[in-house]
Amino acid sequence: MRRADFKRKTRVIVVDDNYDHASGIRELINLEQDYEVIANAGNVNVAISLIKKYQPDIVLMDINMPETDGITAISEIEKLGLKTRIIALTGYDEADLIYRAMKIGAKGYILKTMASAQLIRALDEVSMGKIYLPSVLCSKFFEYFQAAERNEKAYNAAEDEENLLNYLTNREEEVLGLLTEGITYKGVAQQLFISETTVKTHVNNIFQKLQVNDRTQAVLYAINKGFSAKKKAKIA
Amino acid sequence: MRRADFKRKTRVIVVDDNYDHASGIRELINLEQDYEVIANAGNVNVAISLIKKYQPDIVLMDINMPETDGITAISEIEKLGLKTRIIALTGYDEADLIYRAMKIGAKGYILKTMASAQLIRALDEVSMGKIYLPSVLCSKFFEYFQAAERNEKAYNAAEDEENLLNYLTNREEEVLGLLTEGITYKGVAQQLFISETTVKTHVNNIFQKLQVNDRTQAVLYAINKGFSAKKKAKIA
DNA sequence: CGTTTTCTAAATCTTTAGATCTAGTACTTA
DNA sequence: TAAGTACTAGATCTAAAGATTTAGAAAACG
Numbered sequence: 001m002r003r004a005d006f007k008r009k010t011r012v013i014v015v016d017d018n019y020d021h022a023s024g025i026r027e028l029i030n031l032e033q034d035y036e037v038i039a040n041a042g043n044v045n046v047a048i049s050l051i052k053k054y055q056p057d058i059v060l061m062d063i064n065m066p067e068t069d070g071i072t073a074i075s076e077i078e079k080l081g082l083k084t085r086i087i088a089l090t091g092y093d094e095a096d097l098i099y100r101a102m103k104i105g106a107k108g109y110i111l112k113t114m115a116s117a118q119l120i121r122a123l124d125e126v127s128m129g130k131i132y133l134p135s136v137l138c139s140k141f142f143e144y145f146q147a148a149e150r151n152e153k154a155y156n157a158a159e160d161e162e163n164l165l166n167y168l169t170n171r172e173e174e175v176l177g178l179l180t181e182g183i184t185y186k187g188v189a190q191q192l193f194i195s196e197t198t199v200k201t202h203v204n205n206i207f208q209k210l211q212v213n214d215r216t217q218a219v220l221y222a223i224n225k226g227f228s229a230k231k232k233a234k235i236a
Numbered sequence: 237m238r239r240a241d242f243k244r245k246t247r248v249i250v251v252d253d254n255y256d257h258a259s260g261i262r263e264l265i266n267l268e269q270d271y272e273v274i275a276n277a278g279n280v281n282v283a284i285s286l287i288k289k290y291q292p293d294i295v296l297m298d299i300n301m302p303e304t305d306g307i308t309a310i311s312e313i314e315k316l317g318l319k320t321r322i323i324a325l326t327g328y329d330e331a332d333l334i335y336r337a338m339k340i341g342a343k344g345y346i347l348k349t350m351a352s353a354q355l356i357r358a359l360d361e362v363s364m365g366k367i368y369l370p371s372v373l374c375s376k377f378f379e380y381f382q383a384a385e386r387n388e389k390a391y392n393a394a395e396d397e398e399n400l401l402n403y404l405t406n407r408e409e410e411v412l413g414l415l416t417e418g419i420t421y422k423g424v425a426q427q428l429f430i431s432e433t434t435v436k437t438h439v440n441n442i443f444q445k446l447q448v449n450d451r452t453q454a455v456l457y458a459i460n461k462g463f464s465a466k467k468k469a470k471i472a
Numbered sequence: 473c474g475t476t477t478t479c480t481a482a483a484t485c486t487t488t489a490g491a492t493c494t495a496g497t498a499c500t501t502a
Numbered sequence: 503t504a505a506g507t508a509c510t511a512g513a514t515c516t517a518a519a520g521a522t523t524t525a526g527a528a529a530a531c532g
Contacts, residue, residue: 102378102381102382103381103382103385104385105382105385105386130375131374131375131378131379133371133374133378135369135371135374138367138369138371138374139366139367142338142367142369143367145338145339146338146339146341149339149340149341150341169477169478169479170478171478171479171480172478179452180456181456182448182449182450182452182453182456184450184518184519185518185519186518194479194480194481195480195481195482196481197480197481197482197483198479198480198481198482200481200519200520200521201479201480201481202479202480203519203520204520204521204522207520207521212418213418213420213520214418214420214488214519214520215452215519215520216415216418216451216452216455217418219452219455219456220416220417220418220455223459405507405508405509406508407508407509407510408508420488420489421488421489422488430509430510430511431510431511431512432511433510433511433512433513434509434510434511434512436489436490436491436511437509437510437511438509438510439489439490440490440491440492443490443491449490450489450490450518451489451490
């Protein structure tokens, strides 16, 4: 699956504050005919300027650097909007590191302790536009991912002990929807083609049902219960 | 890595509306000494009652069922809060299906077209508490996952063209913070130990800086810019 | 068919909210 | 020291917002 000889080599930049390690990787990669390391960077700032300048195909980014943390570095590089693909390289297989790296756009994640064949395989996969995450790390990722989702769900569930929005009538929902856009009673009346007094009637009923005292509190309640999402869904 | 003979077999329930297919899986699994299929279910409702009753170790869930969709089914089962682990089983490798299944807590995802060894391997991994996602599907997952994250980022970035909140003074931020709790001017005055007219002065300045006309709009602006998060961070 | 909801709307009144202008004090900075 | 900024606060208005009561018409429900 390697590229044919007549194609230009895949250009790689290695970012690692440990010079020996970076050199090791460089030699390892340069043994491969399909790849060439065009630069090394010992810190994030140098790395970013090199990446801007050479726009490499792949960046091998060490995450465990003292000054700037590698996660932020990946984020910075991704912001540049280049075609450059980033593979995270680290000594630790911590689930949250893997999660964060992949979340912000890393195309691969490998451990320094892994065999060199893994590194080359990662380069192969990623240079073809695929994601490379060894199954062990994939497991770790999902540990964190699913835990995060569970927490989110638990959080939302805690919020809807009782969703008073369910007691609103259709019309009241419409009125509340306009209130959550910061529209005045007069504006609501015009948009719904009803009188302002009718709007006030609806609003008062809404206040009672939501157990609040004014529009601001009603809007806050609605937003906390995810009302805006519901409203957007209706419009679409 | 299989369980020793003296351990009880891992109990599996197969959910598939296609009877032939379900039978095939059943026979395949029953060939393994470590597993036994204790029930088949042809639709989601039956499946859920069986799962409640027998609390199997693993559920093999077909996602492509006509009546209820399998994603919802997984979600329902997860809500039960059992130790039961779910492996999604489907004919298609659509990225969004994989993403959604894993997001709501599936412990594995395999294709019907995959070799039977894959199925057994998935059972082995998942019964040991690990996640099983073949690398092809893992790639698909990340395609969707990273695209979703990118969209989220783009969405947030679009919002911060300019954050007018940055122009607020400390006191104005405090006042706005209280407004976002739905507190009245009089209440704000009491909490900050200043007069109500002072509050009004601050609020008017806030309106001008945020380019809004009333408190509701100010609160909405603040929330959209993530003001509440900032406020909570300050408190903590 | 009667009852209940929902949506509509008016009248009336009190209370906030919001706009505007002025102004004193304190602190910072050129 | 003069100028600017932030915080304070008063007076004075107008315009909304909110509370409350009553009530008609249409639809839904038992």
